[in-house]
Amino acid sequence: MRFPIFLALALTLSAPVRADDGFIVVQSTTSTRNSGLYDAILPQFTEETGIEVRVVAVGTGQALRNARNCDGDVLLVHARAAEEAFVADGYGLSRADLMYNDFVLVGPSDDPAQVAGTTGIAPALAAIADARAPFASRGDDSGTHKKERTLWTTARVDPSDASGTWYRETGSGMGATLNIASGMNAYTLTDRATWIAFSNRGDLRILSEGDPALFNQYGIIAINPDRCPDVKAAPARVFIDWLLSKAGQSAIAAYRRDDRQLFFPNAKGE
Amino acid sequence: MTGFGDAFAAAFGLIARMDADLVEIVGLSLRVTLSATLCACLLGFPLGAILAVGRFPGRGVLTVLVNALMGLPPVVVGLVVYLMLSRAGPFGALGLLYTPTAMIVAQTILVTPIIAALARQTVADLDAEYHETLRSMGAGAGARMRTLLWDGRFALMTAALAGMGRALAEVGAVMIVGGNIDHVTRVMTTAIALETSRGELTLALGLGIVLMVLSLALNALVMGARLSGARMSHA
């Protein structure tokens, strides 16, 4: 019995690495994973087609960058302008609307900026800026962050000047930012799916919702095999077609948490 | 607010019912970390011995470099390995990104400097004692290094443990190159990060407690082997 630990290590190393080719990689925004949507719909797809779907959920900005490095077969994000640029630059074959939900503004229930009394998201944000009430921003170039920047513009506020004071850029994912907002009783903008599925709300609640500007469209794109030769174009196509088909769209519509629908399918055609 | 009592209850519940997902995640964590530690030992022990015993130009610079690399941030390692293994990178054709192999590669890079630096110190201390004896026996540099590594084997176990602890605890590197894909590359630390981002703090803390227990068990195992072995050979 010499150096038994080495023996154990050697045995562990020799375990086979799973490397079948019947899978595709989806570069995805985090809300679809954190809300549990993939857990709900992917088993059905895999059962029907035999294709395993591996989801790398990293936020829209990083998903787009990873996809530009060809590290994925399908892109599923929510930042329309960036998605169209991605296709226009030749990295994606075409973009399709997949589903939508909406963003909500959440904040502490005592609502120091009196946001609850405003109508529409722009006045709500303006009220936060006036009150210099703490606001947690993703600050990570994600889909939610891009939307938030647009909304500040419509509210005619440039919060960059206040960065580090009441405007706090976390540079983190939606969940981490919600944890931070919950911890410091700050306002923040979140997609509704992540919010409904989020468990550590603390004193936060929804204070502004329903403005058409808060519409949140998810798109799906097949990575261009001309640009990325290693892309698994055929199974990627099968996956996208299934999501856009009646079967996929109904699966999305059927996913509920706390008896509420999280995503609303809106694929055109079929 | 999450209570620690709830977290312990969650951890105990997960362990007690041998939760299938937990078993899979723990298994992958062990496989990745132990494989990376083994690779890092195979690289780091000889490297440490060369730095301790060898006499060549650049040895001092290399020693400082290895010591400095001990503080390498996991995220940086993850990023570098990602760029190497990305389909757009030089080794993209291997298709290793988002696999356990990529995680093993990243953790090996992360851990090798730690093991090499600690091995260098161990071997150098032992060489101070053995140097004249081995030289007088006419042992060449290679034989000297082998002798020193073997006679320092129990101290080197501690170096391996330090490396393993780092690999088991890090999240930055495996998150980037593994992608935290369910059933494929999800390990303890990335699962904890995920549950935290879902706001499931109790479950996250519970998983953290399981990780601690795992780390304790591995350390106890190795230290036990070290103590009994050292007693037997009077090292």
Add this chain to the structure above:
Amino acid sequence: MLRLVASNPSPGAVIRLEGVRLRRGGRDVLDGLDLAIPQQGITAIMGPNGAGKSLSLRVMAGLVRPDDGGVFHGLTDPQDIALVFQKPVLLRRTVRANLRHALAIYGVPRRERRKRLGELLDFGRLAAMADSPARALSGGEQQRVAMVRALAARPRLLLLDEPTASLDPQATDAIESLILDAAAFGTTVVLVTHDRGQATRLADHIRFLHKGTLTEAASADQFLLAPKSPEAQAYFAGKLLL
């Protein structure tokens, strides 16, 4: 000018130091040392502390490179010269594994090692403790292992640096009998010792060093009876202070 490991020492000598100079800490610890070791028998190197006895042994073994002077011998194989220290450094393994390691270092083919190992254990009367951790043995036993390990190389020149200085009489006896056995097999032995009794029991030749130079070279019989150099006379009278 430094000349090292040239061939052929003078006739009758197995190794010869010529004008060897070694500086340590700003002074010459070997100060133009001329020293020839006779091929036949056991040579004892004696002298007060700091005379350079141990260093001259290390120069002969090739462990220390002199700053000047020449070392002449015809021993081309590094294993022709073996060295045993006052405090043996044994590996953290069993006695058997220590000797097996030595045989491997000496390039003994694998298939011969088992047989040689048995011979060595018998020779050193170590068979009973072969599977004990070497470092758990008594000081005398450890020195026996070190002696046997050195002789496993079948050296032509065996250098011993006060091998019994920290041993009790019984253990000293065992080591001395091993030294006599080795000499009987034709190995040239050089022994650094402070012990006049040991020199009387073992040595054929004496070399007396003082302040890094040779002050007297004589046969043991003659030297131990009546040393000629004033330094040696003072040393034995307990007077020489450095």
